[in-house]
Amino acid sequence: MSNIKNDLFLRALKGGIVDRPPVWMMRQAGRFLPEFMAIRDKYDFFTRCQTPELASEITVQPIRRFGMDAAILFSDILVIPQAMNIPFEMKEGLGPYLPNPIRSQKDVDETIVPNIDETLGYVMDAIKLTKEMLNNEIPLIGFAGSPWTILCYCVQGQGSKTFDKAKEFCFTQPIAAHTLLQKITDTTIAYLKEKVKAGVDVVQIFDSWGGMLSPTDYQEFSWKYIKQIIDALKDDAPVIAFAKGCWYALEDMSNSNVSALGVDWTITPQIARKLTGNKVTLQGNLDPTRLLSPPKEIKKLVTKMIDDFGKDKYIVNLGHGILPNIPLDNAKAFIDAVKEY
Amino acid sequence: MSNIKNDLFLRALKGGIVDRPPVWMMRQAGRFLPEFMAIRDKYDFFTRCQTPELASEITVQPIRRFGMDAAILFSDILVIPQAMNIPFEMKEGLGPYLPNPIRSQKDVDETIVPNIDETLGYVMDAIKLTKEMLNNEIPLIGFAGSPWTILCYCVQGQGSKTFDKAKEFCFTQPIAAHTLLQKITDTTIAYLKEKVKAGVDVVQIFDSWGGMLSPTDYQEFSWKYIKQIIDALKDDAPVIAFAKGCWYALEDMSNSNVSALGVDWTITPQIARKLTGNKVTLQGNLDPTRLLSPPKEIKKLVTKMIDDFGKDKYIVNLGHGILPNIPLDNAKAFIDAVKEY
Numbered sequence: 157m158s159n160i161k162n163d164l165f166l167r168a169l170k171g172g173i174v175d176r177p178p179v180w181m182m183r184q185a186g187r188f189l190p191e192f193m194a195i196r197d198k199y200d201f202f203t204r205c206q207t208p209e210l211a212s213e214i215t216v217q218p219i220r221r222f223g224m225d226a227a228i229l230f231s232d233i234l235v236i237p238q239a240m241n242i243p244f245e246m247k248e249g250l251g252p253y254l255p256n257p258i259r260s261q262k263d264v265d266e267t268i269v270p271n272i273d274e275t276l277g278y279v280m281d282a283i284k285l286t287k288e289m290l291n292n293e294i295p296l297i298g299f300a301g302s303p304w305t306i307l308c309y310c311v312q313g314q315g316s317k318t319f320d321k322a323k324e325f326c327f328t329q330p331i332a333a334h335t336l337l338q339k340i341t342d343t344t345i346a347y348l349k350e351k352v353k354a355g356v357d358v359v360q361i362f363d364s365w366g367g368m369l370s371p372t373d374y375q376e377f378s379w380k381y382i383k384q385i386i387d388a389l390k391d392d393a394p395v396i397a398f399a400k401g402c403w404y405a406l407e408d409m410s411n412s413n414v415s416a417l418g419v420d421w422t423i424t425p426q427i428a429r430k431l432t433g434n435k436v437t438l439q440g441n442l443d444p445t446r447l448l449s450p451p452k453e454i455k456k457l458v459t460k461m462i463d464d465f466g467k468d469k470y471i472v473n474l475g476h477g478i479l480p481n482i483p484l485d486n487a488k489a490f491i492d493a494v495k496e497y
Numbered sequence: 498m499s500n501i502k503n504d505l506f507l508r509a510l511k512g513g514i515v516d517r518p519p520v521w522m523m524r525q526a527g528r529f530l531p532e533f534m535a536i537r538d539k540y541d542f543f544t545r546c547q548t549p550e551l552a553s554e555i556t557v558q559p560i561r562r563f564g565m566d567a568a569i570l571f572s573d574i575l576v577i578p579q580a581m582n583i584p585f586e587m588k589e590g591l592g593p594y595l596p597n598p599i600r601s602q603k604d605v606d607e608t609i610v611p612n613i614d615e616t617l618g619y620v621m622d623a624i625k626l627t628k629e630m631l632n633n634e635i636p637l638i639g640f641a642g643s644p645w646t647i648l649c650y651c652v653q654g655q656g657s658k659t660f661d662k663a664k665e666f667c668f669t670q671p672i673a674a675h676t677l678l679q680k681i682t683d684t685t686i687a688y689l690k691e692k693v694k695a696g697v698d699v700v701q702i703f704d705s706w707g708g709m710l711s712p713t714d715y716q717e718f719s720w721k722y723i724k725q726i727i728d729a730l731k732d733d734a735p736v737i738a739f740a741k742g743c744w745y746a747l748e749d750m751s752n753s754n755v756s757a758l759g760v761d762w763t764i765t766p767q768i769a770r771k772l773t774g775n776k777v778t779l780q781g782n783l784d785p786t787r788l789l790s791p792p793k794e795i796k797k798l799v800t801k802m803i804d805d806f807g808k809d810k811y812i813v814n815l816g817h818g819i820l821p822n823i824p825l826d827n828a829k830a831f832i833d834a835v836k837e838y
Contacts, residue, residue: 317658320820323786370762370784370816403744404763421711422745443711445664475711479661 160357162294165226168471169358169394169415169437177462177470178225179494180297181487182398182418183477184218185230188487191217201246205231211282215296216289221484222491226295226358229286229351231279233301233362236343237310239275240267244309257313259325261332269342272350279347280354287355298356300348300385302363302399303340304378307333310340319368326377333377341381345388352392360396360418361385367401374405386413396439400476406431421446421475425464439471442490447474447482451489458493467497501698503635506567509812510699510735510756510778518803518811519566520835521638522828523739523759524818525559526571529828532558542587546572552623556637557630562825563832567636567699570627570692572620574642574703577684578651580616581608585650598654600666602673610683613691620688621695628696639697641689641726643704643740644681645719648674651681660709667718674718682722686729693733701737701759702726708742715746727754737780741817747772762787762816766805780812783831788815788823792830799834808838 160166165178186192192214195204204210214230234244234252244254258264273280286296309315311322326333348359366378378399386395390413397409398418409417410432417436419428421443428438446457462472472494478487501507506519527533533555536545545551555571575585575593585595599605614621627637650656652663667674689700707719719740727736731754738750739759750758751773758777760769762784769779787798803813813835819828 318786318820320786320789320822323784324789327787327790367763370787371765373784401742401763404765404768422708422742424712424745427745443664443714445659445661446668446711448661448665449668479659481661 160292160295162225165295165471166357166394168469169396171437171469173468175467176494176497177465177467177472179472179491180224180226180228181218181474181478181490182228184222184224185214185228186478187480188478188482188484189217189221190484191221201232201248205235206278208278208282208285212286212289215282215286219290219294222488223495224294224491226297227286227290228297228299228360229279229283229356231282231299233299233306234309235276235279236300236306236340236347237267239270239272239347240339240343241270242267242310251315252309254309254313257321258307258310258336259321261329261335264332264336264339267336267339269339269346272343272346276347276350280350283351283354283356295357296355297358297360297396298348298351299360299362300344302361302366302378302397303337303344303381303385304369305363305365306340306344307336307377308365308368310336319365322365323368326373337377337381341384345385348385348389349392352389356393358394358396358415359389360398363397363399363402366399366405371404374402375408378402379405379408383412398439403428403431407433410435416471418473419475425461429465434469437469437471438465439473441473441475444474444476444479444482447478447486447490449486451486454486454489455493458490459497462494462497501633501636503566506636506812507698507735509810510737512778512810514809517835517838518806518808518813520813520832521565521567521569522559522815522819522831523569525563525565526555526569527819528821529819529823529825530558530562531825532562542573542589546576547619549619549623549626553627553630556623556627560631560635563829564836565635565832567638568627568631569638569640569701570620570624570697572623572640574640574647575650576617576620577641577647577681577688578608580611580613580688581680581684582611583608583651592656593650595650595654598662599648599651599677600662602670602676605673605677605680608677608680610680610687613684613687617688617691621691624692624695624697636698637696638699638701638737639689639692640701640703641685643702643707643719644678644685644722644726645710646704646706647681647685648677648718649706649709651677660706663706664709667714678718678722682725686726689726689730690733693730697734699735699737699756700730701739704738704740704743707740707746712745715743716749720746720749724753739780744769744772748774751776757812759814760816766802770806775810778810778812779806780814782814782816785815785817785820785823788819788827788831790827792826795827795830796834799831800838803835803838
């Protein structure tokens with residue numbers, strides 16, 4: 157890893173002393189960028205994901221413009237169910253749609269734990285190409301959804317405010333649910349190991365819908381499986397776990413082999429530090445909507461946020477993905493505020 | 498208040514010793530009941546709200562079937578903006594739609610703080626009729642939305658996963674936002690005082706979208722105004738505040754004049770008690786989706802929940818409104834588990 161010129165991000169993950177914290181933004185390779193929209197106008201979602209030249213170009217676009225301290229490979233968490241024989245469509249503007257949602261043990265039995273090379277080789281090609289383009293300037297993050305979050309889509313069949321069908325499946329057919337969660341976990345572990353071999357320096361697990369569960373149900377249906385992934389990957393690369401809305405699990409999560417925990421904006425830096433006992437690096441947590449504030453106010457908020465988290469064992473980020481309607485100057489103000497800290 | 502035969506709910510709100518905690522369910526007068534659906538098939542949303550005979554009948558329907566310890570008047574939080582000159586439509590299945598959302602100081606200036614009798618007299622008539630029908634058997638709850646939650650709909654114009662336009666309005670036009678929040682607050686205080694005069698025994702404030710805000714923004718845009726309402730009502734009736742997703746504000750909220758705090762299912766009873774220091778009664782918090790579990794498991798979960806909260810200073814409820822697809826036997830199991838405790 158030492159061959160990466162700007163290793164601020166890797167040092168923060170190891171807990172080392174830094175002059176300033178590193179910064180990147182969830183969904184930085186995304187819809188707020190005009191250069192991304194230009195590609196999006198020409199190529200559909202699957203073409204963008206599955207064409208290494210497009211995925212790598214999209215990955216480096218925000219770096220060229222803003223100079224973040226880490227890049228994150230353009231992809232989607234639903235490539236995993238797709239490889240498992242659970243096809244999905246992407247309805248632009250509406251999000252994912254799974255025509256054959258999982259609703260029974262029989263449906264679960266029909267899913268497969270795939271050969272990663274055969275099904276997701278295009279991701280590995282995109283990683284290799286991106287690493288070449290990044291030229292060892294900054295580290296590259298690869299990601300996966302948490303098994304629970306993947307299950308949410310597989311069972312619900314689409315986005316939802318409550319994922320009630322996914323929860324109903326877990327609460328009324330727990331054996332089938334756990335079988336599916338384990339299959340997703342096994343696939344994810346193999347997938348992330350291949351990603352590291354292909355060149356990603358760090359992996360992040362997104363548990364976007366963990367916060368739908370009670371603390372007890374979270375342990376049973378989500379954290380148990382994330383922990384398996386962390387334990388399996390710990391000797392391969394640093395792992396960041398971001399569980400939106402799961403403040404209640406932070407203490408448990410900090411006692412694992414995770415390198416960093418992402419936090420959303422509904423927790424103060426002080427309480428996040430208290431719950432995690434300074435045992436792990438924290439990443440977050442500006443409210444993405446706050447990037448609609450004037451640039452001057454954004455700078456103030458970022459400076460206060462760094463002061464509150466402390467500059468060490470800290471990665472500056474948003475509390476969730478950047479919104480499509482954020483002005484470029486405001487995103488720049490966010491990044492620059494960190495660099496000028 | 499002493500003339501109410503089953504005063505378990507009122508005693509729990511005062512913090513007294515009880516044999517078992519009282520129980521009711523948010524949205525108990527709602528779509529999971531076939532007798533409600535029969536009325537819904539015949540009369541549209543506004544007719545149901547504005548016809549005292551229908552609103553009172555809907556209010557007592559769940560009591561007849563399950564015998565909860567409190568009734569809550571059938572109405573909607575959006576009657577407040579409607580009275581303030583911000584009309585809305587109710588699209589069945591999709592929720593509220595406001596054709597002229599508030600987006601500027603000028604829009605705010607065009608709203609009014611209405612005369613309650615003239616605009617919302619039908620609510621008072623429904624209360625009087627419901628009180629007659631309840632015949633002093635159990636107490637009646639009246640409710641209002643929090644000013645922040647009302648603003649969310651007024652600005653966004655409809656339901657949303659993120660209420661990004663509402664937050665943008667607050668972050669970029671804070672003076673206009675605060676003017677609107679104060680007008681909603683003034684209207685809500687007058688409205689709730691009239692409701693108490695008309696006969697409700699307790700009021701509950703629903704801050705359904707408070708959890709969208711960071712702890713700092715919550716203080717500025719939501720709690721400040723809820724506190725005004727609590728302080729204005731404290732000599733009229735006990736006030737319950739339910740702020741979904743706002744675990745981070747529980748400590749501050751418990752130091753107010755509130756009688757009880759509602760909590761959602763993403764917090765353990767133990768931590769909720771710890772944060773509120775046993776200063777107030779707590780209400781909650783079973784995951785509404787957990788009512789899809791088999792009745793036997795529901796009973797176990799309820800018993801454990803009462804054990805964990807403790808039977809005193811506690812009101813059994815769900816952590817949010819009951820879902821439309823909950824079987825009647827499961828709702829009954831929830832209520833009965835409390836009565837058999």
